[in-house]
Amino acid sequence: MRLDGLELRRIAMPLVAPFRTSFGTERERDVLLVRAVGADAEGWGECVAMSAPLYSSEHVDGAAEVIRRFFAPALAGADLDAWAVETRLEPFKGHPMAKAAVQTAVLDAVLRAAGLPLGGFLGAVRDRVPAGVSVGIMDSIPALLDAVAGYLDAGYLRIKLKIEPGWDVEPVRAVRERFGDAVLLQVDANTAYTLGDARQLARLDPFDLLLIEQPLPEDDVRGHAALARLIRTPICLDESIVSARAAADAIALGACSIVNIKPGRVGGYLEARRVHDVCAANGVAVWAGGMLETGLGRAANVTLAALPGFTLPGDTSASDRYYARDITPPFLLEAGHVAVPSGPGIGVAPIPDVLAEVTTDTSWIPLK
Secondary structure (H helix, E strand, O other), X not given: OEEEEEXXXXXXXXXXXXXXXXXXXXXXXXXXXXXXXXXXXXXXXXXXXXXXXXXXXXXXXXXXXXXXXXXXXXXOOOEOOHHHHHHHHOOXXXXXXXXXXXXXXXXXXXXXXXXXXXXXXXXXXXXXXXXXXXXXXXXXXXXXXXXXXHHHHHOOOEEEEEOEOOEOHHXXXXXXXXXXXXXXXXXXXXXXXXXXXXXXXXOOHHHOXXXXXXXXXXXXXHHHHHHHOOOOOOEEEOOOOXXXXXXXXXXXXXXXXXXXXXXXXXXXXXXXXXXXXXXXXXXXXXXXXXXXXXXXXXXXXXXXXXXXXXXXXXXXXXXXXXXXXXXXXXXXXXXXXEEOOOOOEOOOOOOHHHHHHHEEEEEEEEOO
C-alpha cells in the first residue's frame, strides 16, 4: 500500500482510578495515536509511551517528534506493508514504541484493504483469551483487599500485584490469607530491586506465586540469572526483553522461565511474534502484557494473546478496568475471558464522536 499520509493524534484519557507502580502514578493517559491513510483503507496504531520516560526511555512528545522528523520521510513514496515499514525504520536506533505505532497503523490498513483479520495474519488459534488484571500499589492493605475482591467478583482469572521495597511480602500475605491459595497470583516489581534484595524476595516463595516479574533493572540479565538460583518463585522478564534476540539470550543464561510480551516494547507485532516463537521453541511460557491501552491497542494485544504459546492469563482486562468510556466499543469480561476481534485488521475503530471529544491535538504528515 502506498500511503497518502500519517495523522498524529493526541488524546487525553482519564483513568477510572490512579494506577501506581514503583516508578510513578498515572491518573490520565496522554496517548499518541497514528492513523495511516491510503487510497484503499486506513489503519490505526497506538503508541504506548508514557508522558515521562519512567517505564522506558521513550515518552509521548519524543515519539511524536521522531515519527514526524525521521520515520515519516523514510516511508514517503514507498509501497508499504508491515515488513517494509520494519525494514525502512530499522536504521533508526531505538524508539520501539514509536516504531510499533507506525507499523501497526500500516499493518491495520493493509489488512483492512485485503479484508483479513490480524488474528489470521499472526496465527491466532483462539477466539477468546483468559483475562488477568493488574492491581497498582495501594495506600493501605484494606484498600488493596477491597480492590482484589472486586476484580475476583467481576470474574478475572488472575491477579497481578505491583510491588516495591516496603510493599511486597505483607500485601501478598494479606491477599493469600483473604482469598486462599487457589487464586492465580503474581507480582510485578518494575525493576525496583537489586540482587542484594534476594533474601527479601525469597520471602515471597512460600506464597506459591505464578511468577515475579522484572525484579531487577532491565540491563541486569546476569543478575536475574543469579537471582533465579536463589529464589523458588519463577522469574518473568518484561523490560529486559526488547527483541527476540534478547529473549534468546535471557533464556540461554537462565535469567527467566517466563516472558511478558509487549509489542510496543519490542517494536511491533512482527517482532512480538518472533519473541513468541523463540520462547515456544525453548519451552518458555509467555503472556501478553499491557500498558493501559485504549481499545485500539487492546484489540491488537488481545489478538496477540490468542497465539498458541500464550499459556498464562495476560493483562487483557476489560475496557472498564481503566476507562469509564473507551474510544472504541468496549471490551467486555465474559466468564473470565475477553473476545478476540474478528473483523478486518485489528477489528475495531474509534467512535468518531468520542474520539473528537478526547482529542487534544492533531497533525497531518503528507507522504506523497
